[in-house]
Amino acid sequence: MANQRMLGFVHTAQRMPDKRPATERRQDFAEIYARFSDERANEQANRCSQCGVPFCQVHCPVSNNIPDWLKLTSEGRLEEAYEVSQATNNFPEICGRICPQDRLCEGNCVIEQSTHGAVTIGSVEKYINDTAWDQGWVKPRTPSRELGVSVGVIGAGPAGLAAAEELRAKGYEVHVYDRYDRMGGLLVYGIPGFKLEKSVVERRVKLLADAGVVYHPNFEVGRDASLPELRRKHVAVLVATGVYKARDIKAPGSGLGNIVAALDYLTTSNKVSLGDTVEAYENGSLNAAGKHVVVLGGGDTAMDCVRTAIRQGAVSVKCLYRRDRKNMPGSQREVAHAEEEGVEFIWQAAPEGFTGDSVVTGVRAVRIHLGVADATGRQTPQVIEGSEFTVQADLVIKALGFEPEDLPNAFDEPELKVTRWGTLLVDHRTKMTNMDGVFAAGDIVRGASLVVWAIRDGRDAAEGIHAYARAKAETPVAVAAE
Ligand SMILES: Cc1cc2nc3c(=O)[nH]c(=O)nc-3n(C[C@H](O)[C@H](O)[C@H](O)COP(=O)(O)OP(=O)(O)OC[C@H]3O[C@@H](n4cnc5c(N)ncnc54)[C@H](O)[C@@H]3O)c2cc1C
Ligand code: SF4
Numbered sequence: 395m396a397n398q399r400m401l402g403f404v405h406t407a408q409r410m411p412d413k414r415p416a417t418e419r420r421q422d423f424a425e426i427y428a429r430f431s432d433e434r435a436n437e438q439a440n441r442c443s444q445c446g447v448p449f450c451q452v453h454c455p456v457s458n459n460i461p462d463w464l465k466l467t468s469e470g471r472l473e474e475a476y477e478v479s480q481a482t483n484n485f486p487e488i489c490g491r492i493c494p495q496d497r498l499c500e501g502n503c504v505i506e507q508s509t510h511g512a513v514t515i516g517s518v519e520k521y522i523n524d525t526a527w528d529q530g531w532v533k534p535r536t537p538s539r540e541l542g543v544s545v546g547v548i549g550a551g552p553a554g555l556a557a558a559e560e561l562r563a564k565g566y567e568v569h570v571y572d573r574y575d576r577m578g579g580l581l582v583y584g585i586p587g588f589k590l591e592k593s594v595v596e597r598r599v600k601l602l603a604d605a606g607v608v609y610h611p612n613f614e615v616g617r618d619a620s621l622p623e624l625r626r627k628h629v630a631v632l633v634a635t636g637v638y639k640a641r642d643i644k645a646p647g648s649g650l651g652n653i654v655a656a657l658d659y660l661t662t663s664n665k666v667s668l669g670d671t672v673e674a675y676e677n678g679s680l681n682a683a684g685k686h687v688v689v690l691g692g693g694d695t696a697m698d699c700v701r702t703a704i705r706q707g708a709v710s711v712k713c714l715y716r717r718d719r720k721n722m723p724g725s726q727r728e729v730a731h732a733e734e735e736g737v738e739f740i741w742q743a744a745p746e747g748f749t750g751d752s753v754v755t756g757v758r759a760v761r762i763h764l765g766v767a768d769a770t771g772r773q774t775p776q777v778i779e780g781s782e783f784t785v786q787a788d789l790v791i792k793a794l795g796f797e798p799e800d801l802p803n804a805f806d807e808p809e810l811k812v813t814r815w816g817t818l819l820v821d822h823r824t825k826m827t828n829m830d831g832v833f834a835a836g837d838i839v840r841g842a843s844l845v846v847w848a849i850r851d852g853r854d855a856a857e858g859i860h861a862y863a864r865a866k867a868e869t870p871v872a873v874a875a876e
Contacts, residue, residue, distance in 0.1 A: 435517075435521040438517065439464040442461060442464040442513050443504060443505060448460060450502055450503050453498050454846070456850050458479065458483060459479075460515055462475075463518075463519075472526075473526070479519060483849060484555070484556040484598075484849055484853070485555075485598055485845070486520075486522070488581065488845065489519065490516045490520030490521075491520055491589060495727075499512075503515065534605035536562075540567070541564070541565035544569060545568050546569050546571065546624045547631075548633050548634060549570075550571075550574070551634060551636050553579075553836025554579070554634035556848070556852030557634065557852035557853070558607045559602050559607070561856045567606075569628070570607060573614035576611065577611065580636065581595045583660070583661045584695075585698065586660060586702050588701065588702075592667065616806065620805060621633075621807040621810070625829075630862055630863060631831065631833070633833070634834070635801065637797060638657070640655045640656065640795075640796055643690065646746075646747035650750045650753060652754045652789050654679070654789070654791055655792055656695050656699050656791055656792060657796075658674075663675070663680075685709060685788040686708070687703040687712070687790075689711070689791045690745055690791070690793060691713075692713070693722075693723045694723075694724045697731075700713050700732050700737045701737070703791070704735050704736060711736070711737045711738070712787075714744070715742075715743070718741050718742055719739070719741055721764070740785065742763070743759045744775065746758050748787075754790050760782055764776075795842060796837075798815070798816040798817050798838060801818065801838070807829065809828070809829060810829055818834040820839055825851065825858040833858055833862075836848035836852065
């Protein structure tokens with residue numbers, strides 16, 4: 395029953411509360427991420443009605459040809475299904491694992507709309523592509539001819555890597571610079587391993603290296619080179635640096651020990667799972683084991699924090715969010731997973747301060763009433779007078795969202811134009827910024843978004859760069875000057 399429920403065979407309304415201890419329930423979650431059997435993949439693929447307007451495809455950011463690869467899977471033609479699947483997506487088995495399908499392809503499946511539960515598109519995508527890796531069908535995309543022109547990519551997240559793979563396949567010499575020691579961006583240091591195994595990211599990173607992409611780890615642009623220096627070295631530069639400035643809370647007691655930023659907590663957990671020794675984990679400051687944990691925020695990062703804390707052996711895990719369940723930004727599926735694992739949600743509650751002497755002991759909070767909708771259509775949170783309460787906490791994790799860093803300053807390129815939110819301004823047709831030959835893609839353009847959108851942007855930016863470099867090559871003087 396539990397497996398069937400997780401695989402989407404049972405409609406949500408039929409879900410029964412799972413009374414088993416959290417440790418046992420977690421084993422079921424491991425099973426969802428385990429391989430589909432051939433029969434299950436076939437059964438799900440067969441459920442596709444091959445409808446005239448494929449709403450799933452329309453709502454997939456990379457426009458995956460979902461009906462075609464479902465049909466091929468249902469006919470047992472898996473290698474062809476793989477060919478179709480990888481034609482539009484550089485990291486299909488990653489998207490199959492971590493796309494919020496309930497908001498994208500599966501949420502728009504007509505079978506879902508008819509209340510019979512969507513075809514589990516993401517799981518089939520994962521199945522097809524994991525099979526392709528097992529069978530040795532996935533090969534490095536080496537170019538048929540070298541163009542003798544190099545492109546620099548700043549940032550090895552999904553946007554930078556998707557662009558790098560596309561450009562390398564076209565024949566460019568591609569150099570990827572990243573300030574981290576490992577390539578993958580948030581795929582490796584943000585998203586927890588229970589959602590996306592690190593080996594799955596590593597094999598993709600290696601595949602690109604095998605195709606000839608050159609990595610420069612521990613290379614921070616702004617410290618180890620400026621943007622003008624990289625522009626002199628490469629015909630074009632792609633900025634795909636993501637957004638990393640964490641939103642903070644200023645309230646009495648916010649400087650106490652054990653109040654930490656979500657990404658510090660998750661990065662540490664990911665490093666430890668990769669075998670690194672991290673002092674802050676060893677000394678307990680970034681480790682939830684044996685603690686009462688409170689996570690502030692209601693997005694997907696908050697969900698990753700609560701679920702990581704459960705796995706680290708926290709005594710209790712609570713999530714404080716100022717709006718209600720239906721208004722939270724995170725995926726409803728993630729919330730359901732967290733609840734089933736034992737996380738307690740305190741809806742319509744906002745932190746006002748923290749108690750403790752040197753280290754936090756509690757979060758002081760107030761209840762929130764959701765008032766009339768503002769201009770954006772969202773109800774305005776209003777504090778309910780006299781509703782103060784305190785939640786016990788030995789570790790508070792702030793998951794309040796991310797903003798872009800000040801790139802023009804950091805990159806020593808004051809002319810680089812940004813929007814009023816600090817994201818890079820690009821021409822959306824070409825992905826070029828206001829600086830000649832400098833392109834941008836992923837979260838640094840959209841603000842905090844999704845892996846699949848970063849892939850889409852990276853692919854589009856590669857096309858923009860290719861068109862730009864070709865135009866330059868047709869102007870011999872300009873090319874010679876590079
Ligand atoms: C905790 C968490 C969980 C998430 N879970 C999901 C999920 O389940 N599903 C989903 O679709 N999306 C998820 N997201 C969002 C998703 O990870 C991002 O939208 C996506 O990774 C953005 O890709 P990117 O390539 O633009 O940037 P990133 O993945 O952030 O990569 C940017 C890279 O640039 C490097 N960099 C930055 N500045 C410099 C510099 N000056 N010099 C050199 N290198 C630099 C960074 O080190 C990093 O490696 C999650 C995000 C977070 C934070
Ligand atoms: S890439 Fe994401 S949205 Fe597109 S089909 Fe796959 S899981 Fe669905």
